[in-house]
Amino acid sequence: MVLISGASYGATPAGPLSVNGNKIVDQYGQPVSFAGMSFFWSNDGWGGSKYYNADCLNWLVSDWDVKIVRAAMGVEDTGGYIDSPANNKDRLKTLVDASIAAGVYVIIDWHSHHAEDYQTEAIDFFEEMATTYGGYDNVIYEIYNEPLSGCSWPNDIKPYAEAVIAAIRAIDPDNLIVVGSPEWSQRVDLPAADPITGYINIAYTIHFYPDMGHTQWLRDRGTAAMNAGIALMATEWGPKGTPGHEETVAWMDWCELNYVSHTAWAVNDKDEPWSILDPWIGMETGGWDANDLSTRGQRLKDICLNWDGTAPPPPEGVNIALNQPTACSSIENASYDSAYAV
Ligand code: MG
Numbered sequence: 001m002v003l004i005s006g007a008s009y010g011a012t013p014a015g016p017l018s019v020n021g022n023k024i025v026d027q028y029g030q031p032v033s034f035a036g037m038s039f040f041w042s043n044d045g046w047g048g049s050k051y052y053n054a055d056c057l058n059w060l061v062s063d064w065d066v067k068i069v070r071a072a073m074g075v076e077d078t079g080g081y082i083d084s085p086a087n088n089k090d091r092l093k094t095l096v097d098a099s100i101a102a103g104v105y106v107i108i109d110w111h112s113h114h115a116e117d118y119q120t121e122a123i124d125f126f127e128e129m130a131t132t133y134g135g136y137d138n139v140i141y142e143i144y145n146e147p148l149s150g151c152s153w154p155n156d157i158k159p160y161a162e163a164v165i166a167a168i169r170a171i172d173p174d175n176l177i178v179v180g181s182p183e184w185s186q187r188v189d190l191p192a193a194d195p196i197t198g199y200i201n202i203a204y205t206i207h208f209y210p211d212m213g214h215t216q217w218l219r220d221r222g223t224a225a226m227n228a229g230i231a232l233m234a235t236e237w238g239p240k241g242t243p244g245h246e247e248t249v250a251w252m253d254w255c256e257l258n259y260v261s262h263t264a265w266a267v268n269d270k271d272e273p274w275s276i277l278d279p280w281i282g283m284e285t286g287g288w289d290a291n292d293l294s295t296r297g298q299r300l301k302d303i304c305l306n307w308d309g310t311a312p313p314p315p316e317g318v319n320i321a322l323n324q325p326t327a328c329s330s331i332e333n334a335s336y337d338s339a340y341a342v
Contacts, residue, residue: 014067014103014104014105014137014138015027015137016137016174017032017105017175017176017201018174018176018200018201019176019201019203019231021229021231022226022227022228022229022230022231022232023231023259024203024231024233024259024261030310030311032259032261032309032311033255033256033258033259033260033262033307033309034067034105034261034262034309035066035067035068035261035262035303035304035307035309036060036066036067036068036069036104036105036261036263036264036304037060037066037069037070037263037264037266037267037276037300037304038070038072038107038109038235038236038263038264038265038266038267039051039052039069039070039071039072039095039266039267039268040072040265040266040267040268040270040275041072041074041080041111042071042072042073042074042080042081042088042091042092042111043074043077043079043080043084043088044079044080044083044084044087044088045078045079046074046079047269047270048267048268048270049087049091050284051267051268051284052071052091052092052094052095053094053098053284053285054094054095054097054101055284055285056285056286057069057095057098057099057102058098058102058286059285059287059288060267060286061102061104063286063288063301064300064301064304064305065304065305065307066104066304067104067304067307067309068104068105068106068107068140068261068263069095069099069104069105069106069107069263070106070107070109070142070235070236071091071092071096071106071107071108071109072109072111072266073088073089073108073111074088074112075110075112075114075115075118075122076112076114076117076118080111081121081125082118082121089125092108093132096108096133096138096139099138100133100136100138100139103138104138105138105139105140105261106138106139106140107140107142107178107235107263108126108129108139108140108142109142109145109235110122110125110126110142110143110144110145111145112144112145112146113145113146113147113148115143115144115145115160116144116147116151116156116157116159116160119160119163122143122164123163123164123167126141126143126164126167126168127167127168127171129141129168130167130168130171130172130175131171133172133175134168134171134172134175136175140175140176140177140178140233141168141175141176141177141178142178142180142205142235143160143161143165143168143178143180144157144160144161144179144180145180145185145235145236146180146184146185146207146236147180147181147182147183147185148182148183148184149182149183149184150182151182152182153181153182153187153190153191153194154194157179157180157181158191158194158196161179161196162196165177165179165196165202166199169199173200174200174201176201176202176203177199177201177202177203178203178204178233178235179191179196179202179203179204179205180204180205181204181205184207185205185206185207185235185236186206186207186208186214186218188204188221188222188225188230188232189221189224189225191204191225191230192204192224192225192226192228192229192230193228195229195230202231203230203231203232203233204225204230204231204233205232205234205235206222206225206233206234206260207234207235207236208234208237208251209237209238210238210239210240210245210247210248210251211238211240211273216250219250219251219254222254222258222260223254223258226258232258232260233261233262234255234261234263235262235263236263237251237262237263237265238264238265238273238274239251239296239299239300239303240296240299241273241294241295241296241297241298241299242295242299243299243302248299252303256307256308259309259311264276264300269281269282269283273296274296275294275296275297276293276294276297276301277292277293277294277297278291278292278293278294
């Protein structure tokens, strides 16, 4: 018999993701997107590292229904991985292990603005991550957070990315790898015109903050990049907190339409607009109620709780059994009953 499985991720473990054309697809080949959160820089002494714990991750999964998180491991800045490798790697691995246990996706983010200057360290790190985690479908590698405006795609980022990707693929043949682009990962037009070839499951990140003028022009650039053939994820973005804020709504509609997964900045209580928690509230193990969340935190919780990034079910009447009699021994869920099997 034929059973078409739907993408129902509520309590099920994360399945393998892959890139098919300009879309990220699930294990059934269906385009899919997920909503979730990025943690803050992991650096020693920067204030956000206290949230890198399993209880906080589990709270986001159970209370916010996040399906994907991002561990933003600081690299070259003070207190980051170069200065303090054991502390930062331990924090990241805590989140990765908790995400695997919870059945959600986790992005291992080399959170750098100058990654091409630390290629040797990046290769050593990602070889270790691929060895430890390459067998888990939950894990996504983000190898360069935000190249700056003076950084060249063909001369700096692409050669770096090809070297790191080769090292990962020598160990892990298949997990998604996400690559940044110049100008804080807004120049997705550059890899679209000159993509990395020779490897499967390569996607590119597009970062956007409506407060910083990232509006329709950047959505148009993203759409053009996808039309040119590359797949996108939005591994970092920041909403306006105002309910109904039109640019936030427009970006989320764009992500839903195009199956672009997104993780918002950031799980933190720093006194800045992007924190999901009220300033200096602590509460590092979760347990937040509405009064503990910033306006952006409330907005993001609402987005995560209501995200539907799955492809619509096949239309009724499509006969994929080629007129042969079939029987159905089980159903996947209420949306994918046996009627879709014939
Ligand atoms: Mg793998």
